[in-house]
Amino acid sequence: xxxxxxxxxxxxxxxxxxxxxxxxxxxxxxxxxxxxxxxxxxxxxxxxxxxxxxxxxxxxxxxxxxxxxxxxxxxxxxxxxxxxxxxxxxxxxxxxxxxxxxxxxxxxxxxxxxxxxxxxxxxxxxxxxxxxxxxxxxxxxxxxxxxxxxxxxxxxxxxxxxxxxxxxxxxxxxxxxxxxxxxxxxxxxxxxxxxxxxxxxxxxxxxxxxxxxxxxxxxxxxxxxxxxxxxxxxxxxxxxxxxxxxxxxxxxxxxxxxxxxxx
Numbered sequence: 733x734x735x736x737x738x739x740x741x742x743x744x745x746x747x748x749x750x751x752x753x754x755x756x757x758x759x760x761x762x763x764x765x766x767x768x769x770x771x772x773x774x775x776x777x778x779x780x781x782x783x784x785x786x787x788x789x790x791x792x793x794x795x796x797x798x799x800x801x802x803x804x805x806x807x808x809x810x811x812x813x814x815x816x817x818x819x820x821x822x823x824x825x826x827x828x829x830x831x832x833x834x835x836x837x838x839x840x841x842x843x844x845x846x847x848x849x850x851x852x853x854x855x856x857x858x859x860x861x862x863x864x865x866x867x868x869x870x871x872x873x874x875x876x877x878x879x880x881x882x883x884x885x886x887x888x889x890x891x892x893x894x895x896x897x898x899x900x901x902x903x904x905x906x907x908x909x910x911x912x913x914x915x916x917x918x919x920x921x922x923x924x925x926x927x928x929x930x931x932x933x934x935x936x937x938x939x940x941x942x943x944x945x946x947x948x949x950x951x952x953x954x955x956x957x958x959x960x961x962x963x964x965x966x967x968x969x970x971x972x973x974x975x976x977x978x979x980x981x982x983x984x985x986x987x988x989x990x991x992x993x994x995x
Contacts, residue, residue: 735769736994741778743786751869752891752898753914756845757782759895763851764986768994779993783844783914785941787812787827799990802844804944805830806937820988824944840988841948842981845914848899849921850982857903861887863965864905866898866915867931874931876958883961889915907968909956913941925972927956949975 742757758770761782773779775790780799787803788810797816804823805812811830821840822828828836862885867877869891880886889901891912899918902908908919908926919926928942942953956967975981 735767737769737771738780738994739773739778740770740780740782741773741775741786742782743784743789744772745869749869749892750894752893752895753845753912753917754784755895756848756914757784760844760847760851761989764847765989765991765994768991780990785823785913785937787814787822787830790814790817799993801989802842802985803827804843804941807940808938810940818990820990821985823941824946824948825950826940826944826947840981840984842985843914843917843945843948844985845917846921846975846978847982847985848918849923849978850986852899852903852922854903854922854924857900859906860904861885862906863887863961863968864889864902864908866891866902866908866910866912866918868910868912868935870934871911871931876931880961886961891915907965907972909964909968911935913945916942917945920975920978923974923978925968927968927971928953929956929958931958948981949977 740757743754745751761768761770781803782801785804785806787805790812794816797818800817800819802821802823804827819835819839823843824841828839864887865880866889877888881888887905889898902918903922908924909929910916911929911931916926916928946953956971
């Protein structure tokens with residue numbers, strides 16, 4: 733049987749490099765839903781929008797319906813034109829609150845990146861590093877990364893690598909710090925202790941997407957201060973709280989995927 737096609741929008745970097753958080757959308761669709769091929773389409777032509785802070789990019793009326801599976805807004809003052817959008821899942825409660833009341837009913841909260849945990853078992857990967865660092869691509873030249881990379885116990889994980897390579901890189905680490913939201917989402921999916929850090933003020937959105945993600949679990953975002961290695965390792969262990977409802981969130985995200993739109 734030839735695969736059915738799901739025309740999907742996910743953000744792509746203008747420089748042509750990969751960004752694994754956005755690239756999780758086609759990666760997950762094609763592995764979790766056999767026979768479905770995710771094909772990129774622009775904002776006007778896509779049937780589905782998946783992972784990413786992209787809902788504010790929709791600023792024109794559509795003539796056809798758009799389906800949303802786990803996307804969110806980039807900033808607290810973001811808005812989008814979604815009169816023709818059917819919301820199946822959104823990233824968190826803060827994004828949900830931006831929708832019209834009639835659009836909020838039955839919407840699942842959670843980032844579909846959490847479904848990586850259904851495809852990979854971190855316990856089957858040899859732990860090689862005490863600490864993995866997942867910098868947002870805007871932080872790739874942060875001075876502290878050079879210092880951390882000099883330790884044999886630290887792995888700097890490139891978000892411009894293919895998704896499977898990033899997943900394996902995270903799974904090889906005992907703990908993760910990340911200025912990339914999906915470095916944290918991926919770590920939660922693999923049940924690896926993790927902490928949000930800020931290497932700069934250059935990540936767009938002033939922290940909204942992090943707050944949105946954690947709001948889906950009734951939590952407040954918590955930035956871990958950068959500190960010497962030993963203190964940083966201790967901080968990750970003491971601040972980390974696993975997602976107690978992870979299995980239920982994963983099941984709900986799977987159930988709410990609009991597989992009927994593939995054709």
